[in-house]
Amino acid sequence: MKAKILKLIVTVGLFAVLIFWVFNSIEKEFVDAGKKRIIEISNLISSSIPKANIKNWLQDMNAKYPDVQVVYIKGLEEYGETPEYFYQSAESADLFLKLKTMDFFDYGIESTVYEEAYFHESILKIKDNQYFVTFVPVLEPEYGMVTGSLVLLHNASGILKTIRIIWGFALLLIGVVFIVSFITSFTRDPTLGFTILIVFIIVGTFIAYPLYEAFKLTIFQNGEFSLDVWKKVLTTKNYSLALWGSIKLGMFTATTSTLIGFLFAFSLTRMKLKGKKFFATMATMPVISPPFSLTLSIILLFGNNGLITRKLLGLTSFDIYGLDGLVIVQTMGMFPIAFLVLSGVLEAIDSTLEEASMNMQANRWKVFTTVTLPLSFPGIASSWLLVFSNSMADFANPLILSGKYKVLSVEAYLEVTGMHRLQNGAALSILLLIPTLVAFLIQRYWVNRKTYITVTGKPSARIVEIASKPVKIFLITMMGVISAFLIGLYSTIVAGCFVK
Incomplete structure (x- = not known):
């Protein structure tokens, strides 16, 4: 017990010293910036007499x-x-x-x-x-x-108030370190405790602290508390349009990506077919490719001077830029996220449940809607949420393909780099979190309303096909069309490297 107490004291002491050093540096930089600003104001006033x-x-x-x-x-x-x-x-x-x-x-x-x-x-x-x-x-x-x-x-008073907030946050961090160290020292599984501590440090350093700095940037101006930035962001029509544009794009992309991901996952896990490796490769290839590569391919094929739209079809008024083009590109790039999640969920469903339903004279559609789909619903909701979050945070694709369509990620970038309004950019970045958090809470509430449990032991490796032959043909055809479309996009990138 004494050794554990000593370990707790040493751990908390070391982290306290580190936290003190970091926040002392932050305070010094903030005070120096405040003093510099005060001297600048003094010189401005003096020169204006x-x-x-x-x-x-x-x-x-x-x-x-x-x-x-x-x-x-x-x-x-x-x-x-x-x-x-x-x-x-x-x-x-x-x-x-x-x-x-x-x-x-x-x-x-x-x-x-x-x-x-x-x-x-x-x-x-x-x-x-x-x-x-x-x-x-x-x-x-x-x-x-x-x-x-x-x-x-x-x-x-403004500078002193900010300093108090800084040290309040430092004390909070020390308190959290103490709690985590206490749990680590006095639990039966110290490995788990250390893992939690490492995760906490990573999250605090690379997520919590940057968010805190960004939020602090939006509520302090010249060392004084102010909500003017938020008033401007929440009342400016351009920002509201960008927020709604991001939400609409995220909803469309999440829905179409989840549908395609479920199509691939269901076909590859619940059906017997040839070419599973090929389709699985096509369903995961966009994950490992650069995020804007598909966007460049779409522009080369369907842009104003695209190979298909202008050269082959002779279209002059077709416009790929905007919401439609973004949904297509993001869907092709993000449906693998839904596929990977849903594949694991569908593989975990015991096929004997579907077989038992069919033995009880349930038709294939009834088995799918009452057994397979309800058991896979948590995975569907999680997939939708993951794709929605990725779509909201996507920057490369909207920057190239959005055209006149406004999204919040690009607006935040332009505020920082183009307008040099760092506070507005920080506020818009934080605003991006709100729709994702709301979607997460809705997803948790919806999924937790029901319990999704199977008590049949280890899932059976035997596949019980619940898709009829026409449905099977339709699903394989859809996978083939999507795979061919992806191959065309990637081929365009390769061909573009050799065409002048």
Whole structure:
């Protein structure tokens, strides 16, 4: 027991040190960025001082920078001049009087005389507020001579609130590490515990933390809490159209991919036919190919100057770009996901159940709808959800083939790289999670309403065919058509490498 307690203390201690180091680095970077921003604002305010109408200028600064208290000292006492003081408000005058009693005040004013800006590193607590203080020289624009000093008090509450959130998250991580380590140390299967710990670290590092950073980026602006980004994202029509476009594309793709995947899986696991290896290969080939290779093939064959549409059929108004083309490409590229899931589910169904149903005079359709399909429904729902998630997250295909059709993944990319609006891009990326989470919850609720269990022991390896001969011919024909279409797409890629 003592060894386990020591192990727990060492493990939690090491992770606590690591977490402290990481979050201390994050805090330092955030504070440095905040200080840099404060200095930039101070220089901007200093460079905007007019020769006249100082009071109007102070009112403008109050509207533009509401979290900055401005005091303008016109004239330098060191040069024998009589300083004239301009206060933004009664509050700034009161703050300035308290500031003059502090030991660094004279040094700050002296720095401005020598044309140097001074940033006081410590946060000052005056009354109920906390401030960063900067002293900035005011230069005459024509000759660059110092004509006065600018004292600025920047409200530090936003930065401090963010720092508290950062360390709150660090404490949460340490608590989670303690819980996981405790379970690991005091359970009978330490291997399972360590596996859980490793998975937790991977998920936290590569999923949870990036999501946290992305979400934090959307709710903090210039170190202060703000929901302006979300207001803009949720009220802009262009983003709403892109969200609905992604959902619609995901639903169509998930439905068609699941149908084709079930067709292949059912045919290869519940029927006796020749060429199983060939069809299984065709059903898994898109998984190992680049995601945009099928898109290029579709454009070469059915684009505005496509081999089939323009050269063979002479069509000039056919447009493959948009929702229809995306559904075709994504279906061909993602139905293997449904096939792989459904193959395992259908193989696990004991064929003796179907045989027993047929012995009880049930026709083939009745056996399929009352035995095979209900038992495979959890796999169908899981397949649909997996394809839907992949379609929502797909970027390469919509980027090339979407045309005027808008999807959220491309919009998020354009916001970051084209518009340089990182906060909007982060918000759109997080918005992509919501439809997938909703679909997941619906799928879990729907599947868990019923229990899907067979109690016949090990599934029988013997296949009981429930498909009639016409249905079998139809299924084989459909697999052949889809396989031929895939072969045509991949052949186009190969041929395109040798045609100039």
